[in-house]
Amino acid sequence: MMPTRPVWAEISRSGLLNNWKLLRSAVHNEADVMAVVKADAYGHNAVACAPLLERAGAKWFGVTCVTEAVALRKVCPDARILVMSGLWGGEAGAIIEHRLAPQVWEPFHFDLLEKAALALGLGPRSVAIHLEIDTGMSRQGVRSFDELEKLLARCSAESPILVEGVMTHFSAPEVLEPDETQSQIARFTTALDVVAKQGHHPVWIHAGNSATAFVPQHLETLKKLAQKHSARLMLRPGLALYGYSPRFTPHSRDAMNRELKPVLAWKTRIVSIRTIEAGESAGYNMTFRASRRTTLALIPVGYADGLNRLLSNCGSALVRGKKVPIAGRVSMDQTILDVTDIPQVEIGDEVVLIGEQGGECITAYDLADATGTIPYEVTCAINARVPRLLVD
Template identity: 40%
Template sequence: MYTPSQFPPTSVSVDLNALGHNLAHVRRLAPRSEVLAVVKANAYGHGALELTRTLQQLAVHRFGVATVDEGIVLRQAGIHDPILVMGPTVPAQFPDLIAHRLTPVLYRSDMVQAFAAAVPPKAAPYSVHVKIETGMGRLGVHPPEMPDLAAMPAFRATLRLEGLMTHLADADNTKTTHTETQLTEFQQTLDTLRQGGLSCPLIHAANSAGIIQYPASLYTLVRPGIMLYGYHTLSNETPAPELRPILTWKATIAHLHNIQAGDSVSYNRTFIAARRSKIAVLPVGYADGYNRLLSNRGMVLIGGRRVPVVGRVCMDMTMVDVTDVPGVHIGQEAILIGQQGQERLTAADLAAWQQTIPYEVLCAIGQRVPRHYLPLRSDNEKSSPKP
């Protein structure tokens, strides 16, 4: 067993109280819906197991992952609550999925047939969710096919239709037409199925943007991901939801050196100093998830100031210009994401510099960056509803 070093050159800390704050905001917006916390992709880079355990303490008892393996990792760590595998699956994975009591999302009639055939009699009736395609253009049964699919004999004996869901493609947009059309189509499909005598306990459509912007998307279950982690992708025109980013990413200055005007920094000499400059070397690079697109674009915080990334981000190192930082020294803290003094950098800032979304910035933080957790205070637990 490997013991991590005590002084990692770069590390992440996650404030579990801020997670509690963001969850409380989900519950305020969707008071009548159960929460299924989306913890896929290692809880968007934050650490799936630690976050799932904390969410359990906060009375969340349903989780969403993308893959069978992500579900197995949680099961093997002792998470016994329902886990929905929301990504695509193939019949070869069904035995593992069933052995670990994971819940599949089914989205074709041949898949329903194949899944039912894989369920051993002692595991029946086995709970499944069915996804309806309303405009995401990804996975889902087309509404006209739903009545026939729901009437398949598999649902009378082997399978229990526990959930009906759809996914919103454009709920963070200021234009509402596409989302409204999706929600109308979803509701009409549900009405048709109900008229045919079908009842299903869990109905769900809302991701974070749906929860924040579309009360009509709040059914019996909601599926927040990014807002639990303190971010959103709504336009600046929309009033900012009360969310707190839960992750801070740090590095410590590993080396300092002075260069002359005309000297260059890093591969391919993309930065040439215009003046005598002091350069700090940070022990973090694109192998840690600090994207190479941040070369000559990104900023980090040192001594409470924003300082620019100079030259190409390397695999394991990044250089920043600290000429204007008084008293700068080796071992000093640099903040890549987070607060230092009055200054703050968020995953949304990095996303803007590297032309992506905060989701990708967070998910990309690499495995070799250790995660530490600021524990939940007891007042946080007390304020959550009892399961």
Template identity: 35%
Template sequence: MLSSEQRTGVVDNQDCDTYNWFSQRAWVEIDLGALYNNVKQLLKLLSPHTQLMAVVKADAYGHGSVTVAKTVLEAGAKWLGVATVPEGIQLREGGIKAPILILGATHAPEQIQAIAHWQLQPTLCSPKQALVFSNTLEAIKYRSSMPVHIKLDTGMSRLGTNWQEAGEFVQLVQRLPGLAIASIYSHLATADSPDPTVMEQQQQRFEQAIDQIKARDINPPCLHLANSAATLVNPSLHYDIVRVGLAMYGLYPAPHLQNKINLQPVLQLKARITQVKAIAAGTGVSYGHDFIAKKEMRIAVVGIGYADGVPRHLSNKIQVLIRGQRVPQIGTITMDQLMLDVTSLPNLQEGEIVTLLGEQAKESISADDWANQLNTISWEILCGFKHRLPRIAVI
């Protein structure tokens, strides 16, 4: 299923691949078996003609893009989605040969030349952008037609040409030299909402746009609309490709979708205890002394902080797992370290592992737990872990 080099070791972090990861003060652990399982579970939701695009932008949501890409492609994904040209180049340099769609907008001639050189596939959002692409490809004497994907705005109010102008836009792209339409797509704004009203409106607009295109005797070769939430919600949204991000990494886009499929979290965040000490009642802990010990207690210092992606606003709000038991974080989270109340754990030693996100015994803490504390979303939590934390692939 997975190669030996994928099963364990430091991945996607060149600064850390020369020494044993067991010496690390903190790291992100990536369960490739869970990732593989999630892709297989998602594929079961799809009809045979619908393909899965694995969204691996933002370093695969902090999981390590090249290693994730290799695993999801082995599991059955056919496409990869990234946000920027450099993200696509990184995958190509990592040996990835699958089709890669750049979901963001690109305009500069040097970007277009890089797209051509690395055989990436761009998103076209406007007639002006399409003209720039065609003119640039003609100027560099590009010898074949570049596959391009037409983005329509059906209600997200972000990238894309207005859906009402779809027929005219697609006809222009079809006539421009050097461009070959690979797909028509749009993006849903509220697919994770229990109320499907806006999502259904967007789908109706998408369908009307496709009718406009077909009325001009243009038959789109491929259609896609669904993100993770829409993939879980309604098969009518699947079309030819689904673009899956969060669900692939084992998290649900919304609580009401948790019964749709059995997903396994892929990422765990771990660190080591660097010191254990006793403090007296009345002792302040960390900057600002936001925590004052009410009694004599034992605290542990852990080698991870906000410079690694543990939000400072979680100070005095979260728990971590040690020896399968929950213990509270105390005091202000600092740049490189945080403190725990470990009074309840006797004989705790320096070097023991602390799980900040993940499972120990029967206890678990998820990115959703942190997101709820911060009034944000789990996507932001996952993308926040910095690159000085090595990504360790395990199975």
């Protein structure tokens, strides 16, 4: 059944492929690029985006959990898929069955994988893992070098577990002063030396996200680190893949920043129009009160769709190529716009919440700034009841 509610998000094929090409170009083919499509591709629809990227040359995809990975495997049967949040009881069998690469760091992760491999009668080094090192994020990863040595000792030549990759996660790669990433790289360097001393030779060493592709000094350091261990460097960009550059990145990459194209446009239509007189209110709790004769337009989008309630009385939308303010509270399923200054506005007019119209633009950064958050949350928050439509 085709959706009839006039709320939708357009996902630009050309924008996504443009951004992928730029990221590949930024690393000069001296590193592999993992397309991070976790959280439903940051709200862009992973099962729609991933096949496009795979056809463009993406070999690796990063997802949050086994459930996301299994859904992705159905549309990308030959891709390598990294499960980035570890595994839990009952998931090891699915990891093996669907040829997934789990990101591991806890001893029980090894227990689960070893038990599943034994039950399936798998031979030595048949289950590939990517071992995460905690270099300062204090979230995931092996924290101490003693613990690292103990885990590596479990990966003997007879073990079903193969250390295919070693990775870490930077806490602030876009911040250069003070450069906390350098201290994390130093700790990662020591951890990789421990891995090598224990006789393990990972195929991939990976660290860094979108920001790393924009910071030449970090990228060059990581390349040399991978070369030292005869491994291939891999980066894991997410935000830039969907068209937004990390803030506070060096001006030397401004040209690349400008070439990134936002992939998602969020649109709706005006479904009702009315006029109120000066002094009348609109919306819950009468937080909007007209100072003049005012034309109000209703759009069928609310916080249940992902339009943050903090945009009440301060957000905006595009109507007929002009920005118009949100009038009153954002409701669960509806929002009111003040379109008094838009002549000849009509029911059915297209409204842009994120995207371009008539030379004006509203970005996920704009919504993030207005609500005190980050663009990742803005796009991830767009509810699944808003259909994603591939365009161009």
